[in-house]
Amino acid sequence: MARVSGAPKLVCGRWTKWIVVLVWIVLFMGLGSLAGKLTDAQQNDTAAWLPSNAQATKVSELQKQFQATDEFPAVILYERAAGTTDADLAKVKDDAAKLAGVDGVSGPVQGPIASDDRQALQIVVPIEMGPVGQLKVVERVDAIRAIVQNANNGLNSYVTGPMGFAADNTEAFEGIDTTLLMATVAVVIILLLVIYRSPILWLLPVISAGLTLVIAQAVIYLLAEHAGLVVNSQSVAILTVLVFGVGTDYALLLISRYREELRVHEDRHEAMGIALRRSGPTLLASAATVAVGMLCLLLADMNSTKGLGPVAAVGVVIALAAMVTLFPALLVIFGRWIFWPSRPKVGSTRPSDRGGWAKLGERIAKRPRAVWIGTALVLGVMTVGLTQLNANGLAFEDSFLDQPPSVTGQKLINQHFAGGSGQPLIVIGKASAASGIQDALKGTDGIAAVGEPLVKGDLVRIEGTLRDEPGSAAADTAIDRARDAVAKVSGADANIGGFAAITHDTNAANSRDTKVVIPLVLLAVLLILMLVLRSVLAPVVLIATVVLSFAAALGFSAFVFKSVFGFNASDSGFPLYIFVFLVAVGIDYNIFLVTRIREEAVRHGTRKGALIGLSATGGVITSAGLVLAATFAVLTTLPLVLIVQMGFAIALGILLDTFVVRSVLATALTLDIGPKIWWPSSLTTDPEPVAPAVDRDRDPERV
Template identity: 55%
Template structure:
């Protein structure tokens, strides 16, 4: 068999693993980490959670936010305070609420007068609409204002209930739910990673090296992103910041697992640990680089999204993965060779010792698949296809406010009280901007639109007029969204009005449309990019097409099973409109990693012993490490469920389930069976496809078959 000589190992593999330069690598990252620590801690301070940072840039709702500054601050949002007495309001109730309005107006964030008290027609409730200016701090400052409103409202007659709802109330509850998100996710992800690494390595100390490396990558990535966000080069919000933590820890630890596994394998073949690491980097480096490049390319595809929140996530995640990739290919190997073989204690891979993966559980699984590979991949594909049918249970049209959180926060209770006593759209009107000369005609048109409960008088400034229309349906309902569509059609028909409609309900409508457009645009683009990377990596066409097909099938099964879990087990009312795209991006970009890890090893072995035997050797050699990597990634995404936000929980559950399917079913069973059935045709049209038949016929029994028959196993190609 062909042997790789030390002279064939490139400088990139030798640099972090040599006796002298390993110290330079460690010192370099210590300096970088020290410089990054401060800026990384400031990232939360530059998050942009304003509505414009999430909305489609060209949507009418976005244009309204930009143009409304002539009438009010773009950061002004209504807090709806609703009081209720089931037996009917008393004179003392009305007097107490009236007195509180003056105190609301005295608060620093309240720049304009409150509206109210407004009694309900049934005499059982009162509402006050307080305009709160969040200022440059955005929604994070609204929580403190809501606390002040609640404190003032505590001074009221016994038996009179009170809740703060409306946009400010929901924003405050959301802010509380996301409070400390980075810390929660970091510690949860670290716990999951440490537990899995302890079980994988069965060493009390080895887990420290990957965790320290992943932590370094996270802090450095956060620092880089902080500087870009500070200069407005990059828009970062709470969503992308939270996902950054998960993806850096998950993907980074995956790369660490693959490299450590190959290093341990080479330690049994090389007496010098520095030489062993150089060979490990030489052999595993291309697969790790290809995997990282796939994730980075997939994330950068999000730049073509129309949703600003989706577009911003792309470069944030790409930077995180790029930094993680660099750390795992330089700092991690340097730390491992600095520590020496003792880091694997109590099971040190000594020179010349036997590698039991060649005849372990994955070798036996491969042998069983080899008995009937075609039947195996056909049955597996059918089962995954059946699981995909659950997608029809997915209601990804956005979550109403009442369904967005675990439990029932105060803002949801307040919305329910409002719906009992007032028009459902009260406190969250549709905002219509029009030319002043046509304001009267637009107002008349609005009054005739189905679903509009009432229309306010126009307020005119600088040639433009603002008209507020209250809807008869809840502002976050599908019925209200349809009413906004009717409003836009109606006002577009007023000659010379140049009218646009915005507000919370309009934002929901624009978000749903933009998400649907992004799905159609981005999903095919990601598939094309990943396919191109696989073609370049494997120098073939058949294998990349098959691998893409398996990942798409895995995505469908994961989303289908998740949909059933959401509806029938967890009782979620629906899903966020961005869920299918996010799950697809993470599963295709990250899930393809496991196919890359496996197929690069199969490709390496196929050159020496043929595809059939190479498939079994590849599965035996990578089965354990890929399973561990899948558990790490699934576990880190599952920690998103620790947040009391349904949309995050759904992303975490769906991605975690998809990663487990990729790891345990698609890669180990489906892809292996396809390799065994297709044999050399997997590498068409490369020269390897033509050599495969001769290689397959010339070699002795495969490792899996040897394990079944009790004969000596064939050593994998070196």
């Protein structure tokens, strides 16, 4: 009879299981109130996203010497295709006078400015956000719209520019945290009902994941408040999906091993103890891989990317803790009836022994080399779509799925005015070099206009209007030229920022992070796999399969984005996000499979162990993959192009890992390479099992 001791016995002991549940309830009650404060701890301003050494970040900080807080200009665009009239001009002047009295206006209203084609007029209203930040964005933009949208014989008006963008963005995401959470929970519940066909069992993973999310949010809030962790709306949204997806995956794996043991052991406490002892190392390796992979993001330059790493790692670690303590304790408390109507009985046969995954393994075993080569070729064809990937950054007007008023207005500005109108470059340098800075800007190719110097103390602030649309290659080139020009001005010590420069610096930082972080993630995951599998060759093979899967998912996604969704570009950080999630999270399924194969190889040899491992883990890994893919797919319900692209590509990559890489490619490679895959461990030189093969269902000592 198997003996259970240590942590597994503590978690599922006859009395200690109640203590485990009580501890989690106390944690929930003690930290629950802090979770709700996470929204207030979010930092969505420029400095919280960009690297601290970026010129745009420095300008954002220096701006505070010219104004109390961040200033968001609202650009009002008036347009009449037949040409504006004198009456239109009079209305715009009247609007400008009224707008000066709107709450938050921090300076004189600029304009009206007429376009060269006489079809449009624009005015610029500087709005000081104040300490409440985006809380008053919508309120102030609504006040502006109430003034400018009065009918004037067909004259159309749009509130755009940074203030208009901020308002439309805020409105689009209003209540999105609750919506995302509800959608994620609904998806998990539906899939668990389908997988287990039990009207009750789904409650335990959902309760455990929900409690995990609350505690994770509380811990992250404490880190944000007291350890300087940068948290933003993007990382909070991903945390919700990640905790439910990964937590449910761990629950599914534990349920699978627990059910196996219930078919062998009458005592459910003993069954759970053995299940925990056998599956615990695999779950720990999986969580460590994801957490370490995410923590590699700490080496990114982008503050938003850097902050996502610890947020995701905290979520994964707490999810693991809950799923190896709270969740098994709950399963044991509820007993076998929780599986009703399919309660596992002692002595019953595992469905996996005669199921579809066992048959698939038999087919692969006939010609493993042909199978893995053919599968790799198919994935290789999917990578061709990478030629259509345009990850050079998204212009703001391309960031929404729909077209809010601010986007429509910006597109009209691009038609009638200089591309950078309303989003000027802001140059801040030494006041003593004001004339030199101004001349340098005027002499820069790509700068359409230069404003008058504004001096405050020993600093000067000068605005420059780009000729081309911010985010375009031409605009980026002009920004680089302008920075080179002002850098040559003696004693200027100038930095160039503003919204156009923010876009430029964001793309540059993302490009750097992609080149630096991806190799580090690969190295970290490789080292963990070597420790877990006690092999060199097997981890290299697994890493190669996951990288191929990533390239295939990214390539096919790029094809779909352009040909189906009509997305012509992707955020510059998109490839890095997809890589980290697919390699760190997607490797899970290979860990689940290969650790089981290695376990079986000790008794049955590598080739037979591969077939047993596939049949034993096929159902649970497929279920886990479907749950995780579906939770990430929930991100496609959000109205932002970047988040939709992330949700689609990650979900696709997880499905490829689940149904193709793990079930076909990894299995075929293991069968073809044979015992050598464990090089340099002793399994390489042991072609025969170290113990006679046994019937798993009649051997209570084996899992």
